[in-house]
């Protein structure tokens with residue numbers, strides 16, 4: 001295989017996932033909903049692997065580039081030796097006529113984009129949640145409700161959501177307290193408790209931050225949209241185990257669609273994990289699942305594994321070349 005063939009192969013595998021991935025995720029959804037915690041983490045990792053494989057295209061293309069002609073002679077010699085030491089195709093690689101530094105910069109650009117997105121997400125979250133948190137502490141009561149700590153806001157509208165502990169934890173409105181029965185309240189508290197214990201806010205922050213500048217890719221966008229759904233199902237499963245299906249399903253029905261208080265407007269919607277969402281009831285009562293969905297979920301897993309292998313195969317020769325001094 002030549003570097004050109006490898007580039008074409010890797011590009012087609014990435015393109016296939018970028019455009020076919022959303023379809024695969026939709027078809028595999030019923031099987032993934034049975035293992036929501038694994039699905040949420042695996043999808044987050046797969047989106048990051050896809051991005052890593054995209055930027056690994058750079059080092060592959062570098063094997064075909066003309067080398068570091070623009071560098072001073074001595075540096076160029078060292079750099080050239082490194083490149084040919086790192087290339088599994090040796091010096092026989094086809095010359096692209098561009099300096100190797102151009103494609104080699106791609107992984108650096110990718111890492112900067114991932115980190116910049118993450119930092120931006122964390123800054124926005126910290127600011128908005130801190131502002132809402134101090135307003136919340138001033139305008140709500142902290143109580144122990146059915147064994148859980150919760151903040152109760154005075155509004156009559158139905159709110160039930162959670163923020164990370166340091167910014168308020170579980171938040172319910174007076175309206176929710178007076179509308180739900182004790183069994184339904186227990187279910188809602190167990191649901192929110194699961195969000196906090198399973199660190200769903202952190203998973204959402206990592207996913208939304210690291211993929212922020214890659215959300216134009218259909219597959220990445222589909223992962224960003226489906227992970228919150230699996231986290232909700234994971235929290236439902238915990239609540240279902242704690243209080244039973246009936247209490248949780250009727251609480252979800254009464255809460256209707258998730259709605260945040262207006263004072264939380266600055267917080268990104270994905271950072272507030274609500275208990276509402278009546279569309280999830282069908283998962284609780286065991287929606288029939290198409291027989292192909294488990295096979296498709298396995299295919300998605302195999303694809304992620306293959307991406308990891310490609311990334312290692314592309315980057316390892318460079319690491320070895322640098323470590324062994326070319």
Ligand SMILES: [Zn+2]
Nearest residue numbers: 235273274275
């Ligand atoms: Zn929730």
